[in-house]
Structures are given as structure tokens and as C-alpha cells.
Amino acid sequence: MEVTTPTKLEYFDQMFKLQSKATLIHYFKGDDGRKALILDNTIFHPQGGGQPSDTGFVCVTNSNLRFCVQDVRSKDGVVFHYGFPEDSTLESELEQGKGKQVILQVDEPRRRLNSRLHSAGHLLDVCMRNVGLGHLEPGKAYHFPDAPFVEYKDTVPPNELQNKQKEIEIEVNTLISKGEKVYAAVLPYDEAAELCGGSLPDYISPGSNPRIIKVGENPGCPCGGTHVSDISEIISLKVSQIRTKKGMTKVSYTIGT
Incomplete structure (x- = not known):
């Protein structure tokens, strides 16, 4: 076949x-x-x-x-x-x-849950920058219901972890309570790069037409997943753990029901 x-x-x-x-x-x-x-x-x-x-x-x-x-x-x-x-x-x-x-x-309930979890991961990326952790380069992400997390290359000093955990959680839930639209579009390479802060990851070929997700007025990012229409649909988010190990920082989270 x-x-x-x-x-x-x-x-x-x-x-x-x-x-x-x-x-x-x-x-x-x-x-x-x-x-x-x-x-x-x-x-x-x-x-x-x-x-x-x-x-x-x-x-x-x-x-x-x-x-x-x-x-x-x-x-x-x-x-x-x-x-x-x-x-x-x-x-x-x-x-x-x-x-x-x-x-x-x-299946609507499953789609909505998966979309909320995935959108929460993007929102964490935004808030990591907002609390001064923009130097961390996004790595692996896992948006399954059993144990969602986002992982970043580089580490946060252990003595900063507890304070950063609280800051991130406050920042995320402030944005959720305000609500902002989530946009998705397949765009020409140069236009996509502009929406993503001026550049795209190396794995996206120049001249291609990547799909970009944009959370409110924040810089966008390439993504092929499904998302909520407004970040208020995430309801709430709790940072359950931040762990740094072997040059990686892993942020685990749960969302409200």
C-alpha cells in the first residue's frame, strides 16, 4: 500500500x-x-x-x-x-x-482538554520570558494529561527555583484571568519570522510556509497543534515543580477543571 x-x-x-x-x-x-x-x-x-x-x-x-x-x-x-x-x-x-x-x-471533551494543555505550555514559554528567564531555549514539551511539562535548555540556579516557581505561576494566572485571543496561521517564511520575534528555528527551511501560533500580543512560535481560542479557557494553571538537572530546566504543570 x-x-x-x-x-x-x-x-x-x-x-x-x-x-x-x-x-x-x-x-x-x-x-x-x-x-x-x-x-x-x-x-x-x-x-x-x-x-x-x-x-x-x-x-x-x-x-x-x-x-x-x-x-x-x-x-x-x-x-x-x-x-x-x-x-x-x-x-x-x-x-x-x-x-x-x-x-x-x-471527540469534543478530549480535543478541548488536549488544546488547553497545549496552550498552557505556550503560555508558560511567554511567562518564562516575562519573569526574566528568556535566556532559556525551549526544548522538549509534553502536553499529555498524565504529566504535562515543558523543558528548556540551560539551568536555573537551585537557590532561584522556589522564587521563580511562584513568579511564573502568578504571571501565568494573571494572563489567564485577563484573557487574550490565540491565533493560528500558515504564513510565508519572512512574515512568520517577523511574528516570532525576527527569526525562526533552524529546522524550518527558508522559503517554506510554517504554521505560527500567537498567544495574544506576545511573539509567536511555530506549532502544528490545536489550541484554545482564548487563553482564559485554560481556567487556571499550577506549576507543580521546577527541576534543573544536567543542563536542562523542566517545568511541570497542571491546569484547572
Whole structure:
């Protein structure tokens, strides 16, 4: 099975859309035994960038068939929707369904939680700069519900950690209480660099069109994830721990319910 046409990522432009239509390109069973759908476009966010995948359903138009989406992954620009048909007796509709129209339905509570956690990570980046830690270069981020954190290259002296933890938490919750819009757009390289403070990370090629997330009036950053429409939707944030070790500073956090 070889699909070379990239899947159009509809959530790039419409992060808050939870239902859409698409065309079925392929249905198959992989070497690992999992069944998957490939569509011409998708609003399902695949796992990546420190964010878990969406789940939900793909329903065949004018049919009783629903495909339960349990996991979503992207490879070489093609998005794979892994799961199973609720009624296995209707599976032939998928096997012979190339070109059929389908309706995508994203699990709303899961999407909103993932978006809040991811947005909170970006807000932490902003507040780290605001409290005088702008020298720390962003590294790995993990926005899963079990233990979200952001990690930065370089360290904070141990005697500063407790004070900085309190400062960051106050700064974050002040911004959440005020509320600011969150924007996402795919932009030409030079325009994207300007929004991100004048430069982009080395992994983004000059001449490309990166997707930029901007939290209020703060400098933007490249990101492929989903986010809230306003940072007030995060509700609240608690810095549960700041730890510095082996040239890295790790900020763990939780968000309000």
C-alpha cells in the first residue's frame, strides 16, 4: 500500500471545527494488525509535537457504518486513522469504499482538554520570558494529561527555583484571568519570522510556509497543534515543580477543571 498525496490538515485553519466531510482514499489492515483509514483531508490531530491524538468517529454517508477512531498518526504527510468498524458485518463498505464521502466527528471533551494543555505550555514559554528567564531555549514539551511539562535548555540556579516557581505561576494566572485571543496561521517564511520575534528555528527551511501560533500580543512560535481560542479557557494553571538537572530546566504543570 502506497499513498503519496499528503493529507490536507483542515484543523490547521479551523482548530475549533469538530465535524467535517472528507473522501475515503483507502482502507487497509497494516502489518501490525491494526485497521486504518486514509482520507483526502482531516480535522483529526495526529499524535505529535508533545500532544496526543484526537479520537472520535468516521461515518460513511448514507450508511449505518461508523468507524471508531482510536489513534491517529502521520507519516510522510499522510494521516492514518486507526481503529475499527463498530459493525464488522458492514466492513466491506470500507473495503470497497474508495471515493465515498465520510463524515468526521472529533471527540469534543478530549480535543478541548488536549488544546488547553497545549496552550498552557505556550503560555508558560511567554511567562518564562516575562519573569526574566528568556535566556532559556525551549526544548522538549509534553502536553499529555498524565504529566504535562515543558523543558528548556540551560539551568536555573537551585537557590532561584522556589522564587521563580511562584513568579511564573502568578504571571501565568494573571494572563489567564485577563484573557487574550490565540491565533493560528500558515504564513510565508519572512512574515512568520517577523511574528516570532525576527527569526525562526533552524529546522524550518527558508522559503517554506510554517504554521505560527500567537498567544495574544506576545511573539509567536511555530506549532502544528490545536489550541484554545482564548487563553482564559485554560481556567487556571499550577506549576507543580521546577527541576534543573544536567543542563536542562523542566517545568511541570497542571491546569484547572
